[in-house]
Amino acid sequence: MKKSAIAIAVAAALTSLQAQAVRSVTDSGTEIDFSSTVSFGLQVRTSKRSPTTFGNDNGAAVPTGATLGSQINGPGNDGAANPDFNFLNGDDGNLNYNRGDIVSAALKGTHEFGLKTPDGWRALVRGTWVGDFKAGDTRRTPLSDEAKRIATRNVTLLDAWVSKDLKLIDERTATVRLGNQVISWGEDIFIIGGINQINAFDLRKLHTPGTQVKEILRPAPMLSINAGISDTVSAEAYYQFKWNAFRFDPVGTFFSGADVVGAGQRPAYIPTSSLSAFGLCGAPTPCGDNGSGIQNGINVVPFEDDKRPPNGQQFGLAMRFKPKGMDAEFALYYERYHDKLPFTTLFTDPTYSAYNVANIGYYNEYGKNKNLFGASFNTKLGPVAVGGELSYRPKDSVAIDGSVPLAGRWSIFEAANADANGRITVRGYTEEKKFQAHLTGLYFTEVNSPAGALVKALGAAEGTLLAELAVTHYPDLQLGTVPYLIFPSYASPTKTSWGYALEFDLSYPRVWGSDWNLTQTTVFTHDVGGISPNALPFVKGRKSLFIGLNFDNSSVWKAQFGYTAFFGGGLSNIVRDRDNLAASLSYSF
Helix, strand or coil: CCHHHHHHHHHHHHHCCCCCCEEEECCCCCEEEEEEEEEEEEEEECCCCCCCCCCHHHCCCCCCCCHHHHHHHCCCCHHHCCHHHHHHCCCHHHHCCCCCCEEEEEEEEEEEEEEECCCCEEEEEEEEEEEECCCCCCCCCCCCHHHHHHHHEEEEEEEEEEEEEEECHHHCEEEEEEEEECCCCCCCCCCCCCCCCCCEEEHHHHCCCCCCHHHCEECEEEEEEEEECCCCEEEEEEEECCCCCCECCCCCCCCCCCCCCCCCCCCEECCHHHHHHHCCCECCECCCCCCCCCCCCEEEECECCCECCCCCCEEEEEEEECCCCCCEEEEEEEEEECCCCCEEEEEECHHHCCCECCCEEEEEECCCCEEEEEEEEEEEECCEEEEEEEEEEEEEEEEECCCCCCCCCCCCCCHHHCCCCCCEEECCEEEEEEEEEEEEEEEECCCCCHHHHHHHHCCCCEEEEEEEEEEEECCCCCCCCCCECCCCCCCCCCCEEEEEEEEEEEEECCHHHCCCEEEEEEEEEEEEECECHHHCCCECCCEEEEEEEEEEECCCEEEEEEEEEEECCHHHCCCCCCCEEEEEEEEEC
16 A cells, blocks of 8 residues: 555544543443544564575575484484575565565554443453554565455454452452453563463564554453452462464564464475485576475475364463461462464375475474463562562473484384374474473662662653563473474574563653653563573573653553564574564554
8 A cells, every 4th residue: 555545544543533432320330431542553674684584595595404403313414404494484574574664554443342330240342453554565475365364454352251249258259250351370571481371472463563462462261260268368260161372473474483374374395405405406496485496296395274272171270378467479370271382293195295205294283281380479578579480381392393303203204103094294292391480570769769869860750670580491301312393493402491581661751841751661681591492482692672662641642662673592583683663653532
């Protein structure tokens, strides 16, 4: 869409905002609330494309071997783990946008209807829509119809629940809630992989300018209860009726990191670097993944439908304890869940000989019937609010690549692994014990503290520091034996990995004598040591920096400007050249 058309669409949206939020109370005391937020945001790519973040057939210069190959198969077999394959099948989003391109121009709205009655009934319905005028404006590979539908125009139902407050014996109370909802347990803030894994993320919304925090988590249909048992003990429980997963950026959009996962999923392609040794492709016509080099029977790897977990069979229980005389809370957790992130399973099948020389195909699947045990605390140490948690997963899903071993139980090339029809399937994950610990801190500056003096020197009225440190440990990794997959580099994971995140906010009320309040936000993340299996949550050296300005006028008009930089982590950091500048303007009514 031309820039003039974008301007017309935005102007039409903003000038039509004449309605006011509906807040009323009926004669019976029922409170009714209807509110909306409409925003327009732009996002621009600011970094040049790195020559080591896309496939060699598309002009890059990534390695064609990794130490994982020689670790699994012996010296001289580095090429058995070829990063070029992974980069070639994860580069559409990178190649579709150049530095300076507008990668998103999103007009979006979020609408909420709330109801509260005097006898303890409540209801909430929240939905959002988006129209993105630039996400589908690609330079190289057009978005598929499915990818375009998610990226450029979609409507999403978020929360939709009803609840009832109940009175129990001895003046105890309970709240029962049924419907689409978000449940947050544990103490983690920035770093994923801990106790708070009940709801999946919508990564497309996370990467859309103007998105509110409440839109990022995907509500799931659940029945939940929160009840007071005594003056010091309370309990929470939930049962999830329907499984849902992470929603990835559609294939070909700016932040999509894999062409084989998400809306617009497509076949994979075996690169020239893997096939040239057999004389099957090469100069002047490389195999590639775009143009005349694609040839059935040589390098196309087709896919089958995802294997999804069943609905139901997901539930959890939390017990909370607040000791008398202490400003603290302790909690224990149990969660039964299905994985929300997919794993790519490879297979060889004689019937696939028409597609590629190795008879390979793939599908994505999710682990199911997993258990999580956890404990957490929060308290105050002087002026600092402190929280912490420890979680244990007896059988965490860890990605593997069945194409790396040339033989053995983990190999799709081992004839002994075939079924009666000659198909050899190696599931895309194995299961490992996992421990993860988090420590968090929140500090509001005090006027007479050293930090308070710094805040004053910066001209701010107040400041806030938020910090999180986390450690992940897999005690039983069989390094050098199991082909653990670190996408896309084929690096080797470590048993222990750790990192931290920091956020520092400065508040400036009534800037320049206006009715606008300004908050300046800086967020820095740093994966310090080790590489976590699945590359989540840590890859040694990976960092990000966000610097933002948030203007707020009575919570009605808001303007946000932010710059994000990604760096470090080497080949395992797939977004290290996706720096971007974003801006948005919103109006709530």
